[in-house]
Amino acid sequence: MLKLVYEEFSRLFGNEKDSRCFFCPGRVNIIGEHIDYNGGYVMPCAIDIGTYFVIRKNDSSQVRAYSLQFPKLGLISFDINDKTKQKQWTDFIKGIISIFKIDFGFDVVVGGTIPHSSGLSSSASFCAGLAYALISIDNKTIDRIELAKQCRRVENEFMGVNCGIMDQFIVCVGKKDSAILLNCDRLEYEYIPFDLKDYALLIANTNKIRQLTDSKYNQRKQESEEILAILNNNGYSFENLCDIRDDMDKYLSLIDNEILKKRFRHIVSENLRTLKAAKALKEKDIITLGKLLTESHLSLENDYEVTGVELDTLVHAFLNEDDCLGARMTGAGFGGCAIAIFKKSRLVEVKEKVKKIYQDKIGYEPSFYEVSISDGVKEIEYHE
Numbered sequence: 001m002l003k004l005v006y007e008e009f010s011r012l013f014g015n016e017k018d019s020r021c022f023f024c025p026g027r028v029n030i031i032g033e034h035i036d037y038n039g040g041y042v043m044p045c046a047i048d049i050g051t052y053f054v055i056r057k058n059d060s061s062q063v064r065a066y067s068l069q070f071p072k073l074g075l076i077s078f079d080i081n082d083k084t085k086q087k088q089w090t091d092f093i094k095g096i097i098s099i100f101k102i103d104f105g106f107d108v109v110v111g112g113t114i115p116h117s118s119g120l121s122s123s124a125s126f127c128a129g130l131a132y133a134l135i136s137i138d139n140k141t142i143d144r145i146e147l148a149k150q151c152r153r154v155e156n157e158f159m160g161v162n163c164g165i166m167d168q169f170i171v172c173v174g175k176k177d178s179a180i181l182l183n184c185d186r187l188e189y190e191y192i193p194f195d196l197k198d199y200a201l202l203i204a205n206t207n208k209i210r211q212l213t214d215s216k217y218n219q220r221k222q223e224s225e226e227i228l229a230i231l232n233n234n235g236y237s238f239e240n241l242c243d244i245r246d247d248m249d250k251y252l253s254l255i256d257n258e259i260l261k262k263r264f265r266h267i268v269s270e271n272l273r274t275l276k277a278a279k280a281l282k283e284k285d286i287i288t289l290g291k292l293l294t295e296s297h298l299s300l301e302n303d304y305e306v307t308g309v310e311l312d313t314l315v316h317a318f319l320n321e322d323d324c325l326g327a328r329m330t331g332a333g334f335g336g337c338a339i340a341i342f343k344k345s346r347l348v349e350v351k352e353k354v355k356k357i358y359q360d361k362i363g364y365e366p367s368f369y370e371v372s373i374s375d376g377v378k379e380i381e382y383h384e
């Protein structure tokens with residue numbers, strides 16, 4: 001992919017002199033779903049599919065940008081002071097220029113290997129990658145946690161997506177062959193070696209065209225805020241729902257709404273599961289890790305209700321196979337990807353079987369990816 005991006009850069013901008021190359025990974029969340037915005041623990045990994053950039057300053061106030069993913073839009077040019085949104089990929093660039101106060105023009109070509117709508121964080125990958133590249137070509141540096149926080153602001157304040165910090169954090173701070181256990185309230189984290197021994201992490205994409213994802217996501221966030229308000233109106237003063245670690249029944253009795261009760265149950269239990277999963281991963285207890293993944297899915301399916309028939313079909317098809325230690329949806333849900341932990345020797349056969357089950361029920365095929373766990377955003381070299 002880098003080769004393609006590099007060649008496109010020289011074709012569009014005459015030569016590639018002084019240009020620099022950057023890569024920002026995507027991410028897969030192992031466990032800790034829909035609790036980053038509730039101040040909980042999450043355990044994601046950065047992965048080796050992501051976004052590539054070739055970029056240089058152009059001694060003007062113009063941005064000239066081209067994406068290999070949107071070739072029909074061609075080369076897009078605009079002034080760095082132009083903040084008007086045009087409902088296209090370059091709006092993100094305008095958000096980055098605004099939040100990071102970029103005051104120089106640049107030429108950039110972008111190419112990504114994260115499938116569109118897969119829920120593997122192509123937008124965090126794009127945003128953190130471009131912001132890091134711009135800061136680097138301006139001969140400045142930025143703390144990686146600060147980079148993640150500012151990229152979240154681009155999503156929240158400029159793009160109108162009320163996401164939590166998990167995706168931006170992991171693509172900035174990720175480390176090869178490690179998951180991170182991140183406390184999303186205090187932004188404290190630790191690396192845990194991601195070693196599944198004879199097992200592999202399989203990622204399966206539902207290939208569902210996602211619609212309404214943002215509005216349903218925002219609805220869950222709002223429900224969380226309602227629950228927090230109910231508890232605090234009853235004399236508590238919690239900052240986050242994930243501050244609650246025990247006595248779940250005592251709090252449940254204060255919530256007089258069946259849907260909110262279910263949401264609360266997921267949030268509290270998922271946070272505890274994530275801590276248990278981190279312990280299991282540290283102890284290389286892959287069997288326990290797998291069980292926790294499956295419990296997480298059931299909670300997201302039944303209590304948080306963010307899965308849908310496509311993800312449920314994939315996950316239950318995996319779980320019906322021998323040698324599957326656990327499976328769950330990953331990311332925001334409503335489509336996107338599922339993950340499963342399988343004996344390495346069974347992968348080829350399992351993919352064929354699950355593909356058929358899914359195709360028969362849903363009407364189209366899923367895709368499968370085997371990824372490596374990668375470092376966070378970084379500058380890379382291009383060698384012809």
Ligand code: GLA
Nearest residue numbers: 033034163164165166331332
């Ligand atoms: C999306 C958001 C994250 C997180 C997950 C669900 O990926 O961007 O902040 O909330 O959904 O865990």
